[in-house]
Amino acid sequence: MMPAVQDTAVHLSDRHFRTIAELIEGQVGIKLPQGKRLMLEGRLHKRVRALKFSDLNEYVENLFEGDHFETELTHLIDVVTTNKTDFFREPQHFTFMREVAIPSLLKARGGKSATLKLWSSASSTGMEAYTIAMVLDDMVRNGSRFQYRILGTDISTAVLRLAKTAIYTRDVLAPVPEPFLKRYFLSSRNKASGEVRVVPELRRTTHFMRMNLMDKSYPVDRDVDIIFCRNVLIYFERETQRKVVEQLCSHLRPGGYLLVGHSESMVHSALPGLKQVQPTIFQV
Ligand SMILES: C[S@@+](CC[C@H](N)C(=O)[O-])C[C@H]1O[C@@H](n2cnc3c(N)ncnc32)[C@H](O)[C@@H]1O
Structure with a gap:
């Protein structure tokens, strides 16, 4: 079994996952069920590294800080939206x-x-x-x-x-x-x-x-x-x-x-x- 300290470095805590899920549902209308959690974590890692936060949870704790919020909301939306499309889809x-x-x-x-x-x-x-x-x-x-x-x-x-x-x-x-x-x-x-x-x-x-x-x-x-x-x-x-x-x-x-x-x-x-x-x- 992995030590808990490594888990928090890789995974979102329940509370932080809920924070993001409620934010996204409120702003965009998209539901983020538990099944999307791994996908969200995977996609957010790159952003967390770019902003030099130590882990995903620190990223969420800083999400609502000042001007940072609008920019991060834009990034989060890009991360959680499913953009699958095609030419002549449903012809x-x-x-x-x-x-x-x-x-x-x-x-x-x-x-x-x-x-x-x-x-x-x-x-x-x-x-x-x-x-x-x-x-x-x-x-x-x-x-x-x-x-x-x-x-x-x-x-x-x-x-x-x-x-x-x-x-x-x-x-x-x-x-x-x-x-x-x-x-x-x-x-x-x-x-x-x-x-x-x-x-x-x-x-x-x-x-x-x-x-x-x-x-x-x-x-x-x-x-x-x-x-x-x-x-x-x-x-x-x-x-x-x-x-x-x-x-x-x-x-x-x-x-x-x-x-x-x-x-x-x-x-x-x-x-x-x-x-x-x-x-x-x-x-x-
Ligand atoms: C699966 S794609 C569908 C694209 C295209 N309509 C099609 O059928 O091929 C869904 C799109 O809806 C957008 N979307 C999701 N929530 C939205 C919202 N609240 N307002 C506007 N666009 C939204 C996503 O960003 C994504 O590009």
């Missing part, structure tokens, strides 16, 4: 957007020239937002008449940094259809880097900013056409889910759509007034 949503949602939204505008607004509200590294951009650009090339603006928001500054650069490693491109690969990605001049970048035409229409879905109000237009809120609600408590969905819907124009992840169709019981078009697609 049926993009088919629905192309074949049903956009035609119906354009029809409702009575054929007038329209600028559609789309929002990827837990955008992670931007793959969801750039997938939307690829599909919309392709529609325009194929004769649909509209302009569009895409907003990506997330609480994690680390993923937003990646989203803004739009530089990815080639291995994430597998789900992208062949013609889109050629049209929408540029290879790095340094072939050995294995990196690609989204073309400037799509980057120009896609903007990112930091936003917390837990905030009381969102600094976003109230006539958004389609909101993607996928694979983030599952981390929230039921009441938080309800508030977030209600607030997101208040940013949709009448007839606008909310798309949630495949394991998040509970949104319907959270807000029964919403019209459920498909299990994970809702309309206001």
Whole structure:
């Protein structure tokens, strides 16, 4: 058995784990169950060394000190958020957007020239937002008449940094259809880097900013056409889910759509007034 003194050097005490779990749930809405404890400890070690604290517990004891708090909260959020994403993740949503949602939204505008607004509200590294951009650009090339603006928001500054650069490693491109690969990605001049970048035409229409879905109000237009809120609600408590969905819907124009992840169709019981078009697609 390890001596207790070594344990405190490597592990968080129960009290300190609770401090972080309560802080994160209060600020971000994400629950941190005991099962996440090892992951949290593992990811925090690097930060503890960088700040020259002797162990994790000393780090937590100093967390609320003055200016240090805001910076550390940002780091903690980067550490605890799950940022898994993909291009064309849950592809049926993009088919629905192309074949049903956009035609119906354009029809409702009575054929007038329209600028559609789309929002990827837990955008992670931007793959969801750039997938939307690829599909919309392709529609325009194929004769649909509209302009569009895409907003990506997330609480994690680390993923937003990646989203803004739009530089990815080639291995994430597998789900992208062949013609889109050629049209929408540029290879790095340094072939050995294995990196690609989204073309400037799509980057120009896609903007990112930091936003917390837990905030009381969102600094976003109230006539958004389609909101993607996928694979983030599952981390929230039921009441938080309800508030977030209600607030997101208040940013949709009448007839606008909310798309949630495949394991998040509970949104319907959270807000029964919403019209459920498909299990994970809702309309206001
Ligand atoms: C699993 S990723 C999903 C990314 C993308 N929507 C998809 O489905 O591929 C969840 C994202 O939600 C973000 N997130 C978690 N809590 C958030 C909050 N309170 N406000 C905004 N974003 C949050 C995380 O930083 C993470 O990037």
